[in-house]
Amino acid sequence: MEKREKEIERTYLLLENLPEGIIILDETDRIIFFNKKVEELLRWREEFLGKKISELKEVENFHFISELFEEDTSQLLGKVIKMREDLILRFNGVELKKGNEILGKAIFFTDITREFSLERLKREFVSVAAHQLRTPISAMGWAIKTLLSEKLGPLTKKQSEYLKEIFQTNERLVHLIDDLLNTAKIEEGKFLEKENEFSLEAIVEFVLNLLKPEIEKKKINLQYARPFPKLPLVKMDVEKIKLVVENLISNAIQYTFPGGEIQISLGMPAKGTEVFFAIKDNGIGIPEKEKHQVFTKFFRASNAMKMQPSGTGLGLYLCKNIIEAHGGRIWFESEEGKGTTFYFTLPIK
Amino acid sequence: MAEKILIVEDEPFLRRIISEHLRESGYLVTEAVDGEEGLKKLQEEQFDLVLLDLLLPGMDGFELLAQLKKEEKLNKIPVLILSNLGQREEIEKGLSLGAADYLIKAHVTPEEVLAKIREILKR
Numbered sequence: 001m002e003k004r005e006k007e008i009e010r011t012y013l014l015l016e017n018l019p020e021g022i023i024i025l026d027e028t029d030r031i032i033f034f035n036k037k038v039e040e041l042l043r044w045r046e047e048f049l050g051k052k053i054s055e056l057k058e059v060e061n062f063h064f065i066s067e068l069f070e071e072d073t074s075q076l077l078g079k080v081i082k083m084r085e086d087l088i089l090r091f092n093g094v095e096l097k098k099g100n101e102i103l104g105k106a107i108f109f110t111d112i113t114r115e116f117s118l119e120r121l122k123r124e125f126v127s128v129a130a131h132q133l134r135t136p137i138s139a140m141g142w143a144i145k146t147l148l149s150e151k152l153g154p155l156t157k158k159q160s161e162y163l164k165e166i167f168q169t170n171e172r173l174v175h176l177i178d179d180l181l182n183t184a185k186i187e188e189g190k191f192l193e194k195e196n197e198f199s200l201e202a203i204v205e206f207v208l209n210l211l212k213p214e215i216e217k218k219k220i221n222l223q224y225a226r227p228f229p230k231l232p233l234v235k236m237d238v239e240k241i242k243l244v245v246e247n248l249i250s251n252a253i254q255y256t257f258p259g260g261e262i263q264i265s266l267g268m269p270a271k272g273t274e275v276f277f278a279i280k281d282n283g284i285g286i287p288e289k290e291k292h293q294v295f296t297k298f299f300r301a302s303n304a305m306k307m308q309p310s311g312t313g314l315g316l317y318l319c320k321n322i323i324e325a326h327g328g329r330i331w332f333e334s335e336e337g338k339g340t341t342f343y344f345t346l347p348i349k
Numbered sequence: 350m351a352e353k354i355l356i357v358e359d360e361p362f363l364r365r366i367i368s369e370h371l372r373e374s375g376y377l378v379t380e381a382v383d384g385e386e387g388l389k390k391l392q393e394e395q396f397d398l399v400l401l402d403l404l405l406p407g408m409d410g411f412e413l414l415a416q417l418k419k420e421e422k423l424n425k426i427p428v429l430i431l432s433n434l435g436q437r438e439e440i441e442k443g444l445s446l447g448a449a450d451y452l453i454k455a456h457v458t459p460e461e462v463l464a465k466i467r468e469i470l471k472r
Binding site: 243 | 360362363366367369370373404432433434435436437438439453454455456458459460
């Protein structure tokens with residue numbers, strides 16, 4: 001075989017046998033190639049070759065596929081679609097261009113069914129474990145508190161001391177379980193699920209409402225002005241972004257002294273491709289030497305630990321995972337003893 | 350007049366501890382061990398507050414809450430969720446279904462539960 005023919009043959013075999021599915025359309029949007037994975041997972045047949053996607057009406061989950069292909073391929077980035085109960089695929093698309101000439105489109109997909117079901121198993125485990133472990137521990141904690149209250153009879157000094165110790169040990173178990181559950185959720189941030197267009201202002205206001213009691217308790221002066229004009233809706237995993245906002249605001253509250261100040265601002269810089277969130281406090285700040293560790297797993301700054309001994313050190317790690325999975329950036333500025341400002345951005349599309 | 354509280358909780362010891370605390374504080378307490386019994390009692394007596402666990406045998410707490418909110422006669426009774434499920438989605442689900450508040454059993458003491466009840470009844 002000629003050298004060039006061999007190359008073409010090899011390339012063809014490569015595409016045929018890739019563990020990812022590949023569909024190639026020509027410049028008229030007709031199917032000119034699809035590989036074994038597509039046959040296997042999407043159950044496509046040879047007679048589909050030469051047809052336009054819109055002609056494949058009897059194909060299973062047709063409406064998903066046709067919507068997919070109608071979209072601008074450059075927008076097809078990591079789109080997750082549940083084809084069947086047992087098949088979840090992540091799609092990517094690319095235009096095949098030579099200079100300015102468009103020769104066609106290629107659609108790729110990866111089978112992520114296993115990762116998805118692992119996520120679900122993890123979440124179910126987390127819920128069940130929470131409940132199963134917490135139930136006996138709650139019962140013990142409450143019973144001990146009842147005994148300590150002396151409602152069930154007076155206690156000797158030693159009995160009271162022992163009971164207090166048992167209660168503290170029980171509390172440690174509660175925190176250990178909380179940490180365990182958070183650890184189980186750590187990787188969650190890297191794997192986004194449902195993405196919707198949602199308002200970042202709405203999330204901020206929701207979280208502020210949630211944390212109102214703590215803000216008032218600490219007499220913190222919190223300033224937040226709704227951005228005007230309204231920010232565009234942002235494509236996001238709403239639950240996860242809520243987690244990030246709650247984490248950042250909660251941290252600001254925790255590490256600022258009573259009577260301190262927190263300012264939250266939202267905006268969209270002139271070029272209009274991303275929105276930003278900033279939260280500034282005049283709290284304890286982050287020590288210079290520890291700044292590079294702030295986003296690492298389990299890290300807690302030395303001054304933070306003194307102010308608030310309990311804390312898992314997972315919050316910011318999770319935030320970073322989530323923001324970066326969205327294609328955004330997260331960073332901070334801080335001076336120990338003066339305060340900290342945290343920022344993040346989210347791309348609008 | 351003494352206020353009446355319905356507690357729906359399947360764990361007997363937990364149910365006992367809270368009920369005793371409540372009775373000592375002067376509340377009248379009716380106990381239900383699952384969702385169905387809870388609904389039945391709600392039809393039979395008038396309550397000022399419901400203490401609701403979520404993970405129950407048979408009908409779960411969310412279903413009971415949804416049913417309660419559908420009925421004219423019952424939907425104004427404040428419901429305090431007292432559960433050991435504590436995930437964000439679960440808390441939000443409870444609150445969006447109309448619960449007055451949500452406490453995680455492992456994170457609160459009986460006194461704190463009572464304080465929350467007093468606070469809700471004042472609202």
